[in-house]
C-alpha cells in the first residue's frame with residue numbers, strides 16, 4: 001500500500017492499476033508441490049483426494065484400492081487452484097526398501113514438503129524415509145491414517161478409553177521417529193471418512209506456519225472446507241486483498257453507482273466475489289457435489305444461504321449492495337479503512353469509493369462465510 005502512495009498522489013492511476021493487477025496475478029501463480037508418500041495401501045491416494053475436496057469415486061480423483069494401486073508418481077492438480085499440485089507417490093516398504101534411491105527416483109527436490117502416511121504400527125521403513133527426507137533438507141509431516149479402523153479394533157475391549165487409544169497410537173509413532181533421530185517429532189492422526197475430526201486442523205496449521213510466507217495463502221485457500229477453523233483462516237486470507245481490490249476498482253472507475261457520488265468498476269468486484277464463492281465451495285459445480293453427498297437438491301441448499309448473490313453474481317445486485325454500504329457506516333464499522341485514507345485521499349472521489357467497496361466486500365465475505373458454515377452443518381449431519 002505504501003508503495004502505491006506515490007502513484008496515487010501524482011494521479012498516476014494507470015500505474016496503480018498495473019501494480020495491483022501484477023501483484024494479484026503473482027499471488028495466483030504461486031506454486032505448491034506436496035509429495036504424499038508412505039507404505040503401499042496406507043491411504044496416500046485417499047488422502048490426496050480428501051485434500052482436494054473429492055471423494056474417492058468423484059470424477060478426477062486418484063484411484064484407490066485394496067490392492068497395490070499407485071506405481072509411479074502421479075500429479076493431481078487442485079480442482080480450483082491449479083498451481084497446488086499433489087503428488088501421489090508410489091508405496092514404500094518392500095523388504096529391501098532404500099529411502100535414498102526412492103527419493104532420488106521421485107525427484108525429492110521438486111516438493112515443498114512431504115506427507116508420510118502410515119496406517120499401522122511404526123516401522124523401520126518409516127524411520128528410514130523420515131530421516132532421509134530430513135537429511136535432504138526437506139520437511140515432512142507424519143500422518144497416521146485409518147484411525148477409524150484402529151478405534152473399531154479396540155473399542156470392544158472393557159478397558160477401552162478413546163483418548164488413551166489415540167494417545168498410544170501417537171506415542172508409538174513419535175517414539176519411533178525419536179529413536180530414528182528426529183528431534184521433535186509430531187504425528188497427526190487422520191481418518192478418511194471423518195477428515196476434519198482428529199488432527200487435520202493441527203496438520204494444516206503446522207504446514208501453514210512452516211511454509212514461506214508467500215506460499216501460505218495458496219495452501220490455505222486450497223484446503224477443503226471441512227472445519228470452522230479452515231473457514232475462518234480462508235476468510236482472513238481473502239480479506240487481506242480487499243484493500244487492493246477496493247483501490248483497483250476506484251482507480252479503474254467506470255460505472256457510477258446511482259444514489260452515491262462514486263464510480264467503481266463492477267467487473268473487478270464481480271471477479272473478486274466469484275473467488276469468494278469458489279473458495280468456500282458455494283459456486284454451482286461445488287454445490288452440485290454437496291447436493292450429491294447430502295441428498296439435498298441444489299435449490300434446497302441455496303434456500304439455506306443468506307448471501308444476496310446466491311442466485312448469481314450480476315451487476316444490479318452488486319450495485320444494490322454498494323448502495324447499502326454508506327460511507328458513514330464504513331468509517332464507523334471498518335476502522336481499518338481510516339489507515340488507508342491518507343494514501344487514497346487524492347483519488348477523485350477515491351475515499352468514498354474505496355470505503356464503499358471495502359465495506360461491501362467485507363459484508364459479502366461475511367455472508368458467504370456464514371453460508372459456508374451452513375453447508376458444513378448440512379454435510380456433518382449427513383455424515384452422522
Ligand SMILES: Nc1nc2c(ncn2[C@@H]2O[C@H](COP(=O)(O)OP(=O)(O)OP(=O)(O)O)[C@@H](O)[C@H]2O)c(=O)[nH]1
Pocket residue numbers: 039040041042043044045046047056063064065066067068069070071090091145146147148149190191192193
Ligand atoms: N477405514 C479407512 N480406510 C481407509 C482410510 N484411508 C484409506 N482407506 C482405504 O484403504 C485402501 C487403500 O487406500 P489407498 O488410498 O488406495 O492407498 P495407497 O496408499 O494409495 O495405496 P497404493 O497406491 O497401492 O500404494 C482403500 O480401500 C481405501 O479406501 C481411512 O482413513 N480409513
Ligand SMILES: [Mg+2]
Pocket residue numbers: 044045046063064069070088
Ligand atoms: Mg495409491
